[in-house]
Amino acid sequence: MNLAELSRFVEILRSHNVEVIVSTDAHKELQNFKGNDFVITNALSADERTGIIFMGGFENRKNASLAEHHIVVLKAEDIRKDVISAYNFASSKSNCIFASSSPSKTADIEGKTVFGMHGPRKLTVILEVKEEV
Amino acid sequence: MDIYEALANKSIRNGILRSLRNLSPQVEKNLQEHPYLLEYAEELKKAKVEVLENLDFWIDKASKILQAKGVEVFYARDASEARNIAEKIVGANKIVVKAKSMVSEEIHLREHLEKMGNEVLETDLGELIVQLANDKPMHSVIPALHYSEEQVAEILKKIGVNGKNAEELAKGVRIFMRKKFLNADVGISGCNALSAETGRIFLIENEGNIRLSTTLPKRYIALVGIEKILPNDELALKSVLVQAAFFGTFPPTYINVNEKVDGQEMYAIFIDNGRKVTEFREQLLCIRCGRCQLECPVFQNLGNVWGGSAYGGPMGVVWTAITEKRSEICFLSTLCGKCREVCPMKINIPEMMRKIRRLLKKSFRG
Numbered sequence: 027m028n029l030a031e032l033s034r035f036v037e038i039l040r041s042h043n044v045e046v047i048v049s050t051d052a053h054k055e056l057q058n059f060k061g062n063d064f065v066i067t068n069a070l071s072a073d074e075r076t077g078i079i080f081m082g083g084f085e086n087r088k089n090a091s092l093a094e095h096h097i098v099v100l101k102a103e104d105i106r107k108d109v110i111s112a113y114n115f116a117s118s119k120s121n122c123i124f125a126s127s128s129p130s131k132t133a134d135i136e137g138k139t140v141f142g143m144h145g146p147r148k149l150t151v152i153l154e155v156k157e158e159v
Numbered sequence: 160m161d162i163y164e165a166l167a168n169k170s171i172r173n174g175i176l177r178s179l180r181n182l183s184p185q186v187e188k189n190l191q192e193h194p195y196l197l198e199y200a201e202e203l204k205k206a207k208v209e210v211l212e213n214l215d216f217w218i219d220k221a222s223k224i225l226q227a228k229g230v231e232v233f234y235a236r237d238a239s240e241a242r243n244i245a246e247k248i249v250g251a252n253k254i255v256v257k258a259k260s261m262v263s264e265e266i267h268l269r270e271h272l273e274k275m276g277n278e279v280l281e282t283d284l285g286e287l288i289v290q291l292a293n294d295k296p297m298h299s300v301i302p303a304l305h306y307s308e309e310q311v312a313e314i315l316k317k318i319g320v321n322g323k324n325a326e327e328l329a330k331g332v333r334i335f336m337r338k339k340f341l342n343a344d345v346g347i348s349g350c351n352a353l354s355a356e357t358g359r360i361f362l363i364e365n366e367g368n369i370r371l372s373t374t375l376p377k378r379y380i381a382l383v384g385i386e387k388i389l390p391n392d393e394l395a396l397k398s399v400l401v402q403a404a405f406f407g408t409f410p411p412t413y414i415n416v417n418e419k420v421d422g423q424e425m426y427a428i429f430i431d432n433g434r435k436v437t438e439f440r441e442q443l444l445c446i447r448c449g450r451c452q453l454e455c456p457v458f459q460n461l462g463n464v465w466g467g468s469a470y471g472g473p474m475g476v477v478w479t480a481i482t483e484k485r486s487e488i489c490f491l492s493t494l495c496g497k498c499r500e501v502c503p504m505k506i507n508i509p510e511m512m513r514k515i516r517r518l519l520k521k522s523f524r525g
Contacts, residue, residue, distance in 0.1 A: 042410075075193065076410040084374070084420040091370040108195070113396050123359075125414040130367040134285035134303055135311050135325035136174075137181045143284060143329055144336060145367020145413065 027105055031074060035105060036153065038077040042128035043141065045150040052099045052154040065093035065146075069100040070116035070123075073109040078127045079151065080112055082120025096126065096146035102155045162491070165464035171297065172460055174304035179453045182407030186450065189404040196404045199397040200503045206394050207386075207444045207504070214435060217388045221355040225427050228358050228419040233428045238266035238482070241382070241430050245347075248380055248426050251276040253344040256336075256376065258362070258369040259283035260349025261299050261447060262384045262430055264469040265482050268347070280339050282368035284332055291317050297462045299470070300406050300449040305462060336368070346376035348417070350383040351402060351446075352395035359418045360427075361395045363403050363411035373417050378424045381417065385429050386443035392416075398446055405448040405503040433481045438518075439511050442477040444504040451498035451508065457491055465491055473498035473508045480515050485522075489515040 027035075036046050049055045056066065067086050072079045079098055081090065090096050106112040116123050130145030141147055165171055190196055210217045222232045235241035245268055249255060255277050257269060269279045269290070281290040285303035289296050291314050296302030303311065308325055315322070320331035348369055352361040360381050362369050373379050389395045396414075403411040419425045434443055452458045452472035463471025465488060467479030476489050489512050498508040 078410050078414065084423075087370065087415075088374045091367060091374055109400065110393055110396065113392070117392065122418060122420055123414075123416040124370065125416075126412065127410045128412045130365070131412055132284050132329055132366050133181075134283070134288070134301065135306075135328060136308050137177050137304075138308075138325040140326050140329040142333065143366040143368070144282070144333060144340075144371055 027074070027102055032102060032155070035072075035074050035077065039151055042077055043149075044077070044128055045148065046153060047150065048153045048155060050155055050158055052152045055152050056097070056099070059097065063093070064095040064097050065089045066097045066099065069098050069104065070119050071104045071106055071112040072100055073112040074105050074107055076109055076127065078109055078112065078125050080116035080123055080125045082116055082123050084122045087122060087124045090124070090126070091145055093146045095148040095150065097150045097152065098126070099152045099154060102153060160464050162461055162464055165461045168305070170307065171305045171462040171464070174297065174306070175453060175459050175462060178298070178301050178304050179459070182453065185407035185409070186405055189407070189409040193404065193409070196401055200401045203394060203398050203401055203446075204444060204504050206389060210388055210390065211386065211440055211443055214385060217355050217390070218385055218429060221353055221358065221388050222429070224355065224358040225419075230358065230419045230425045230427050233426065235428055235430050235432070237432050241266045241428055241432065242268060242271045244428050245380060246271065246275055248378070249275070249277060249345050253277045254339060254342055255279040255345045255347060256282050256340055256343040256372040258346075258348040258364070258372045259286045259302065260347070260382055261469060262349050262382045263347065264296060265432065266382075266430065267468070268382070280336070282336055282340070282372050283366060284329060287332065287336075288314055291315065295463060295469070298449055298452055298472075299447055340371045340375050343372070343376045345378045345380065346372040346374075347380045347382065348373050350381050350387050352398040353383055353388050354390075354392045354395040355388050356391040357418070359392060359395065359416050361399045362415045362417065363399045363413065364415070365408060365412040367413060370413055370415050373415065377422070378426075379417070380426045380428065383427055383429050385431055385434050386445075401503050402446045402448045405446075405450045437481045438514070439477050439481055441506055442474065442481060442508075442511060444506055445474055445478070446504065448503060450501045450503070454497045454501045456493060456495060456497070461491075473512070474506070476515070477508060477511045480511075485515050485519055487519065489519070
């Protein structure tokens with residue numbers, strides 16, 4: 027993935043109201059989160075074109091569904107060119123696949139968008155890259 | 160509500176037109192930015208046609224893979240059988256959290272389980288509003304589009320939720336429903352697509368209620384319309400993505416790929432209810448995006464009041480002919496063809512409307 031593609035991917039996530047942190051050291055970034063209202067999940071893959079992020083495992087799904095703030099660590103090398111490749115890549119590594127692309131939301135009252143309906147109110151993606159960008 | 164009351168009820172028309180204004184440009188944008196979705200739709204249609212031509216084979220294949228994974232599988236020939244199966248699995252005096260599912264509306268499952276002494280909660284915000292108002296969904300994806308913020312505020316007082324605006328009301332429902340999710344005995348969902356390759360059930364949503372309903376309870380029931388079976392995961396994924404794009408919210412906030420896991424009982428109820436023997440097989444290609452409803456000039460005035468007990472609008476008239484009976488409501492169609500034009504599967508609904516009319520006229524003549 028080149029720099030332009032990476033930038034485009036970050037912009038897509040941000041347009042979905044996702045907080046994105048690009049870093050060469052995800053572990054270090056995680057130290058900045060204090061408190062106990064967040065859940066961290068390691069992503070299995072993501073689709074470059076839609077920003078859909080695939081994760082796996084039943085316990086991970088349960089914890090992610092209950093979190094107020096969901097933090098996902100995604101390695102740039104796990105981003106795939108299309109959604110099917112991303113799903114297949116995730117599926118080869120885990121069962122119980124689930125995907126998120128934004129914080130939980132609803133527009134069921136007069137079409138007005140409200141975030142944090144039943145799932146996480148906030149979604150942060152720490153995008154781990156190999157070199158400083 | 161009858162059609163004359165619906166015509167006089169401006170909130171139905173206003174709600175539908177607001178949804179159309181919000182979503183229609185989004186559909187165009189989705190297809191412009193992701194043109195491959197049109198290829199997915201074509202591929203999906205081809206696969207669905209093939210599955211429908213060999214439905215018994217695919218039901219058998221999907222059943223076997225589900226059973227091999229430890230899922231208890233049932234086949235319901237009609238709505239009554241489906242309700243009885245679900246009743247036996249659920250039992251009585253349970254807390255049941257339900258994801259929005261049109262097939263559950265079709266078999267009137269919530270009302271049945273409530274009669275058995277269960278507390279059954281619709282967990283999708285719009286569907287909860289409809290449940291509390293003792294109403295039926297006005298649209299298959301946006302069930303409460305006909306209620307104003309003020310009306311919703313009044314309705315939600317029934318569960319102790321108070322608020323002045325959508326944000327406050329949603330927050331109150333989140334707190335109310337979270338307790339229910341954590342204490343639920345049974346979770347029920349529909350199925351947007353089922354992979355016969357892996358037995359995985361694909362469900363899309365934006366709120367997170369499906370994820371909670373199908374993950375937290377120890378017992379999970381998936382209601383599967385038999386037309387939702389697809390040969391493999393790839394097609395199932397394409398199906399839910401096309402569904403989301405043609406509804407107007409793409410990508411969906413959540414994709415859930417549910418399967419049997421340790422520590423959770425899982426049941427799948429295949430629902431036939433007229434599908435296998437129908438004269439309107441083409442309608443079984445429908446992926447329930449709800450696009451034809453919003454775009455239809457008749458639906459824009461009547462909403463789901465123009466329909467049967469569950470399904471409304473152009474697709475709903477045909478679905479009603481499949482799952483309930485052929486009804487005179489088909490004569491309200493203008494046959495303008497907009498439904499076919501906007502359908503991702505290009506289902507020829509006007510032709511089926513004509514066929515329902517012909518069959519009805521024949522029966523009138525005796």
